[in-house]
Amino acid sequence: MKLNTFFISLAIVLASLILAFGFNKALNDFKTLERSVSVKGLSQKDVEADTLIFPIKFTRSNNNLTNLYEDLEKDKQNILRFLQAQGVRADEISYNAPNIIDKLSDPYRNDNIVSFRYVGTGNLLIYTKNVKLGKSILEKISTLGKEGIVIKIENYEIEYLYTKLNEIKPQMIEEATLNARNAAIKFAQDSNSHLGKIKKASQGQFSISNRDKNTPYIKTIRVVSTIEYYLKD
Template sequence: MQSSSDPRVIRLAPAAAILGLLVAIGLVGAAWVGGQSLLAFKRLDRTVEVKGLSEREVPANLAIWPISFAEADNDVGNLYRTIERKSIRLVEFLKQAGFKPEEIGSSAPSVVDKQAREYGGDERSPFRYTGRATVTVHTADVARVRATMNRLGELGREGIAIGGDHGAQTQFLFTGLNAIKPEMIEEATRNARESATKFANDSGSHLGKIRRASQGQFSIADRDASTPHIKKVRVVSTVEYYLAD
């Protein structure tokens, strides 16, 4: 057993003390760095979420115009011949209005025998057979469609009963979204940043980097019920920013 006066023990004591002091300093430094990191994290945790809107009014660039008419007769053969004759006249009318043959399509007529219905016929009608035919215009010439729609009365004067309760609605569509999408996203993001900057200034903070962002769905709707050929395109972007003192 070594004596406390052993010179080797005396030499080791200062080294152990120094080592212990260094360890203590290290622990204090680590605690300080950890505290500063936590403080920095808390600062970064301050955020603001804003929404940016972009809207455009654009003209429709595609029209789908179904034109239907109805006929009735007691002779089914005569009914089909009448429908065929009037369908030919309707196609001719559209060509004269300036539509190309490839823009015009005809569907097979639909004929109903009222006496063959299981639930009974319509006793008020003097005709056994009713038929309906549809001619559809599919074109990018929206202006021509709108102008020709106002002339359908000419066919009525020729005995072609256009429309009715079963007539399909004309569709005006906008298919050029990809051309305006980048500009609208940029505008929505810019509007979001303006809102976030104002919030930061009002709260005595500075706007930092984007934490996350999401682009909402694009929506295309009629501007109003009276002008379905004019569309309103809309997108909302949501952006979250960091705030700094």
């Protein structure tokens, strides 16, 4: 009877030791598993705009409304001939009806003396994928002033766009992910650890901005990936 009690007690002790060992090992494995590092990876690329949009405004003044419309129509036709001679296609040009102001009907005018009663503004819009051609037109269009056409192009209305983001997204995401991994590897080495699997990852938004204010046709594209890796001993 005493012998049986001894073996039972021994079995209980051994079972307790095994259970404690297993618990400690599981706890250590859990703690090891929970060690992690969060890193960011950047991918940045400069590209040239592939689309150029800019409005061309032209003005005329006259005391006769009919003559004013005729003058604006002549100016429009001369501008269209100039653009087409430069190589702009007809489907890259759009225009709206001119905007006419009657100065005598302006309740805020300071006096009753006006040089011309009517002032008209015509509007053409250029939308071209040929950015090089569009830039050339912006440089040359002032020559229309020799024909008596008053041209106005506002710099803040000129738009350079990059529309091929989907074509370079995979490459940039891959680069950002690789840069994040390299940063995580360096951290693991510095902390005497080894890099484990990815615990969590998030993809940042792509941003497109002008590289600088002097070259708005050069765009800088950026994306940042945030990745959390497990660390192992």
